[in-house]
Each structure stands twice: as structure tokens, then as C-alpha cells.
Amino acid sequence: MDQIQDLLERSVADIIVREKLEADLRSGKRLRVKLGIDPTGPRIHLGRSVPLRKLLQFQKLGHLVQLVVGDFTGQIGDSSDKDAQRPMLTPEAVRGNMAGYQAQIGKILDLDQVEFHYNSTWLAALGFQDVVQLTSHFTVAQMLERENFALRYQSEKPIGLHELLYPLMQGYDSVALKTDVELGGTDQIFNLMAGRTLQRVFDQEPQSVLTNRLIEGTDGRKMSTSWGNVITILDPPDEQYGKCMSIKDELIFIYLEACTDMPMSDLEQAREAFERGELHPMEAKKRLAWEIVAQYHGAEEAQEAAERFAQVVQRKEQPDEMPVVRLAPSPVDAVTLLCQCNLVSSKSEGRRLIEQGGLNVDGLRITDPNQAVVPIAGMIIKAGKRKYARLEI
Numbered sequence: 001m002d003q004i005q006d007l008l009e010r011s012v013a014d015i016i017v018r019e020k021l022e023a024d025l026r027s028g029k030r031l032r033v034k035l036g037i038d039p040t041g042p043r044i045h046l047g048r049s050v051p052l053r054k055l056l057q058f059q060k061l062g063h064l065v066q067l068v069v070g071d072f073t074g075q076i077g078d079s080s081d082k083d084a085q086r087p088m089l090t091p092e093a094v095r096g097n098m099a100g101y102q103a104q105i106g107k108i109l110d111l112d113q114v115e116f117h118y119n120s121t122w123l124a125a126l127g128f129q130d131v132v133q134l135t136s137h138f139t140v141a142q143m144l145e146r147e148n149f150a151l152r153y154q155s156e157k158p159i160g161l162h163e164l165l166y167p168l169m170q171g172y173d174s175v176a177l178k179t180d181v182e183l184g185g186t187d188q189i190f191n192l193m194a195g196r197t198l199q200r201v202f203d204q205e206p207q208s209v210l211t212n213r214l215i216e217g218t219d220g221r222k223m224s225t226s227w228g229n230v231i232t233i234l235d236p237p238d239e240q241y242g243k244c245m246s247i248k249d250e251l252i253f254i255y256l257e258a259c260t261d262m263p264m265s266d267l268e269q270a271r272e273a274f275e276r277g278e279l280h281p282m283e284a285k286k287r288l289a290w291e292i293v294a295q296y297h298g299a300e301e302a303q304e305a306a307e308r309f310a311q312v313v314q315r316k317e318q319p320d321e322m323p324v325v326r327l328a329p330s331p332v333d334a335v336t337l338l339c340q341c342n343l344v345s346s347k348s349e350g351r352r353l354i355e356q357g358g359l360n361v362d363g364l365r366i367t368d369p370n371q372a373v374v375p376i377a378g379m380i381i382k383a384g385k386r387k388y389a390r391l392e393i
Contacts, residue, residue: 007057011050011258013186013211016193021181021208031063031180034207036119036170038070039097044104045230046292047223050212050258051183052108058181065114066177067105069098072120073169091120107233107296122176123169134168137201138194143167146190167194174207175199181208215258218247228349237297241305242313242386244289249281252288260291313385322388327375329393334359335369341391343383358384 004025008015015021024031035051044052055065074094105111126134143164144150152159171194174182179199184192189211196206216222217229224230231243247255253271256262270287273279286306293302311317325341332340338350338359351369353359359366360382361373379391 003057003061006264007054007061010057010264011054011212013213014189014209015211016196016209021210024180024208025061031058032066032178033058033063033181033183034066034068034174034177034179035183036068036070036073036173037098037101038074039094039101042097042100043225043232043234044101045223045225045232046255046259047215047217047230049108049233050215051185052105053259054183054210054212056109059109059113063181065109066179067114067116068173068177069094069116069118071095071098071118072123073166073173104233117173117177119169119173119176123172126172131165131168134172134198135165137197138168140164142190167191168198171195171198175202175204178204179207180205181210183210183212185214186211187214213254213258215254216248216251218243218251220248220251231292233296237293237301237305238308238386240293240296241289241302241309244292245282245285245309245313247285247288252281252284256288256291260288260295262287262291309386312388318380319388322380322390324392325381325389326392329375331372331374333369334361334366334371334373337361337373337375337381338383341381341383341389343381343387343389353383 004022007025008018008022033055035055055067059065071091071094102111102116105114144153149159149163167190170191173179174195175198179195182192182195189209192209192211196209199206214223217224217227218231219227219229221227221229231240235243244255253267253274256267256270257264270279270284274281274284289309290302290306293305297305308319312319323342327340334354335347335350338344338353339347344350344353354366354369357365357367360380362379366373375391375393377391377393381389381391383389
């Protein structure tokens, strides 16, 4: 499989129009390839990495990557995958999230070969007459055909007029940048096609559209930070490895194809062995976990994470090294203890973990978030399956 065929097929759901895009790729023409980013949270998870990795394939073939930061559209929020209105973000919040995004994107793309654009540059300059003119090329019926809007309408949930404008604005981004190819998830197809519509209006060649398959979270539900089923590219090696080992079996090869550089020939051989029962799910997950950690932290860290997982999770041994936390010998409730040991990111997460039986203090399980614990020197705190801390006084 050559590089272009791999680009057109690996983890791709659909291409509009494939014949044209393949012809453009093989012509030697340098294409402008766009991906829109609405930085609604501070971390990039593996689901969001999929189109970035596809951009990397275009970049390696010499094409120009256009990353459009939705500092204007992000204040509205794309409702393509939502069954309710999104809260409107302030420009400050969007730019604050973007501050950390760029460094994370640099873990995947060569930033020296990326054009960053903020769509407020052209969208904020549009007048009311311009907006009315854009809306004239779409109908309310078209908008309500979108599954999420149709469901909300039927269940009498509110749909803001501003939400209906989002596809127009994303489409106009393609006009402003004269984009040749736009990437997005399958849930964004209406927005991507809006770009083709508006480019025709402005006498531009309609962009090709490439959609990637959406990957589910570790528990099989939609990947969502609020559900705690995401693996982020900034997660520490042990956490990345452990989360990969926890995914549902049916997701192993979806993740391997979409989120790693494992050669497709090796991947297909492994998939066939898995389906024949010759490759155990545990071994397949170990390969996935190693690939993900090596990609974002290096092969040495991946090997060490694999060894620690075998020690702590499979053999139920304590790790040789763990963070040491100094606390006063005064009683604290179990939730506060977890927070002071930096084993959870919030009290609500700590409370959830304790109620689910995930806190052990010197080998004793604690299930009451309000239970008092008196820190003593050498006490071992275990949160979940993989996080530990040793106390000093």
C-alpha cells in the first residue's frame, strides 16, 4: 500500500469526492488541507488526535496544513454531536484553552509547517447584510434534517438560532482560506458540506471532504472528558498504558488503526489472529498500550510502563517507587486525603472513587468519603488500580 492509498483508506469513513481527491494527490499539486479546532477544553484526547494524525499524513506528502482556531465559532459551540445547547465560551476562555493546545498539537504535527488561523479575523468583519446573504443559501428544513436538531425539536428541547449559524461560519472559513480539502468527524458532515456550498457561491472549486471514524471512549460510550473515559496525549505513561489496558475488546483494533503507526499489514495479521482466537485480548491490548505510550513518551517509557503494569496490576505488587507526600499527623476526611496526595484532580472525583471502592489505606478499603484518616509515617495510599502515594510526617 503506497502512502496515498494509506492516507485515503486508514481510519477513513468517507471521502467526497474520492476520485477527485486521489487525482489531486497524485497530480503533485500542493493542497491546502484544513481542520477546524474549537478548543473547548485544555487537553487533546485520542479521539481528537485522529484527524490530527490524518493531517500528518498530508503534511508528510508536502501539503499545507491549515488549522483554524474557532475563537469566534467556539463562543457558539458546534452542536453536531450534542442533544442540548452548548454553553457559549468567552474569547478569553477559548484563547486560554488554545495556549496549551498548540504544544500538544506539536506532539503530532510539525508546527513549522502549519498555518494557524483565528476565524474571528474574517467572521468578526462580516456585517449583518453579509450574514443574511450567507443564510439565503440554506433552508430551515435542511438544518432540521440534522439528526441532533431533529431529535431536540421532536422532544421540545430548545434550539438557539445562533446554533443554526454554526455550519455557515465553518463553511465560510473554507471560503476565506480557499481550502482544497477539509477534515472532520462523521458527525460534522453537514458543516463540511456547507463549505462546498459556499465555495461554489464564491466561484471557488468545492473542497474535497474527508471524514474519519469517531472512536469510542474506553468504556464503549462516546468519548467524553466528563465521563472519564478518555485517554489524553498528556496523560503520564503509566496512566496511558493502564487506560489502554482497560478498553473494551471490540475497540482494540479500532484504536490501533486510528491512533497508532502500526503498519496496516501487521495490524491485519494481528486482527485475523485475534478473530481466530490465536491472539489473546490481553496481548493485543499490551501492543496497543505500548504503541500509544511510545508515540507520546518514547519507547523506553513504554517499556517501563509495561513492566510496572505487570508488577502492580497483574501481580498485585506495590511499585518499587511511588510519590512521597508530607502531611501533618492530623485527622482528615478520606476525600481530602486523596486531594492532598494529588491522587485525584478534584473532590468530586475523589468522592466518586471512594464510593466505588477505589481507595485503600495500608491495604484497608475505605468506602465512606467522610471517614477520618490519621496520617502516619510510611502509610501507603492506593487510589484505583495504579496510583500510589507514601506518607511522611
